[in-house]
Amino acid sequence: MPGLYLHIPFCKQACHYCNFHFSTTLRSKSEMVDALLLELELQKNYLPVTEINTIYFGGGTPSLLELEELNRIFEKIFALYQVSSDAEVTLEGNPDDLTREKLRDLRAYTPVNRLSIGIQSFSDEDMHWMNRAHNAKHAHACLREALAAGFHDLTIDLIYGAPTTSDAQWAENLHIAFDAGIPHLSCYSLTVEPGTALFHFVEKGKAAPVDEETASRQFEYLQDAAAMAGYEHYEISNFALPGRYSRHNSSYWRGEPYLGVGPSAHSYNGVSRQWNIANNALYLRAMKAGTIPFEREVLTPAQRYNEYVMTSLRTIWGCDQRKIESFGEPFSSTFTAGVEARLIEGTVELKDGVYRLTRSGKILADRITADLFWVDSGK
Incomplete structure (x- = not known):
């Protein structure tokens, strides 16, 4: 909700x-x-x-x-x-x-x-x-x-x-x-x-x-x-x-929608993300004119995949294998290739179809998630 x-x-x-x-x-x-x-x-x-x-x-x-x-x-x-x-x-x-x-x-x-x-x-x-x-x-x-x-x-x-x-x-x-x-x-x-x-x-x-x-x-x-x-x-x-x-x-x-109001506040509706200007004076000036000063981006498949990995792997709920597969290629194979070494070294575990950080993996959370990101090498 x-x-x-x-x-x-x-x-x-x-x-x-x-x-x-x-x-x-x-x-x-x-x-x-x-x-x-x-x-x-x-x-x-x-x-x-x-x-x-x-x-x-x-x-x-x-x-x-x-x-x-x-x-x-x-x-x-x-x-x-x-x-x-x-x-x-x-x-x-x-x-x-x-x-x-x-x-x-x-x-x-x-x-x-x-x-x-x-x-x-x-x-x-x-x-x-x-x-x-x-x-x-x-x-x-x-x-x-x-x-x-x-x-x-x-x-x-x-x-x-x-x-x-x-x-x-x-x-x-x-x-x-x-x-x-x-x-x-x-x-x-x-x-x-x-x-x-x-x-x-x-x-x-x-x-x-x-x-x-x-x-x-x-x-x-x-x-x-x-x-x-x-x-x-x-x-x-x-x-x-x-x-x-x-x-x-x-x-x-867990990726649920939310509305943020006020200077610098972010919002997410499941499709796009937007953020208000981080300047009190400019925010107030725009609001006086009846306009919300914000920027918006429609999330690409790569952004949705990367955000899911970044947020879910840090939590007790972990990364669901079925959710990863639902992103399709090249994202599912990127995840599989990146997580294999982590499973072997014991910083990530797979149980009941969910990948979670182990105790030794939590201190390396940022590094592990970065390794699992999909990066367009053509850019």
Whole structure:
């Protein structure tokens, strides 16, 4: 069933590692909400059905929205769509925004029933290095207050591989989450993305590049510790207690359609993919003129094959042999030829007609999927 994504492109400050689209200028926040409402109206027929199963506020920092702004958006969504009675409604937020009062009001006065909290670490040293707006005290308090407010369906983000994150600190970060009973974790290896402050620091020698050996070791520990605590490793970066998978993100990985609204938001309807301009001022200017500023591409057979391999092999659901065969030639033979060596070395396994990464293959996920891609050598 389709999902709805809303990009809220504002942050209090720029984290050194982040390459998502956002602005630290909040002056146009109210104007942006008006534009989102208009885009929802203009895109009401984009999805193949009118019922939606998940709503996800991402960013940026959606927790910067006031309650009145959030509810204006919800009123429009519920007027345009039939929202499932058990819909998963997620709001991303940062600990410094999610005060006791804000959490209580979100729970009592909005449809939000799931939080995605950008903890990243419980170490002040880590957060100072990342240029996060909160500290360890905020992070601990936010978890306590979220649970006390009744948000038992929540996930937290954690980052490993940072030069300030020792193995001991990484273990502590995980066990704080385990002990708190957090049902879902999204754990990401630090990456140095072009255009970020971190990229420039590394380029100028002001920061050390990511130590791949440290990141690999901490990923191995993550897999062991999460399994011991009862979490299922259902996607390369995502771990959940049984039955607590992210329904919204799972729909992405399983190729279901979704609508994205807001600057830089992507949409997919099963045939084509489109993305809005990643510029707040240009987005607002176009929306004032009643035009959605986006680009679209109709997916070729090669793109559909490559996307299926890339997303499915990273998950617990794996690559279905019948689905691979349904792409026909030259794609099925490309997959078969590429996966044979991986089966022999034990980084991929085939069981009941489904190819899945083994434990040793998960750390090589990007390399393995790249080997299975179809590339037109004639171009």
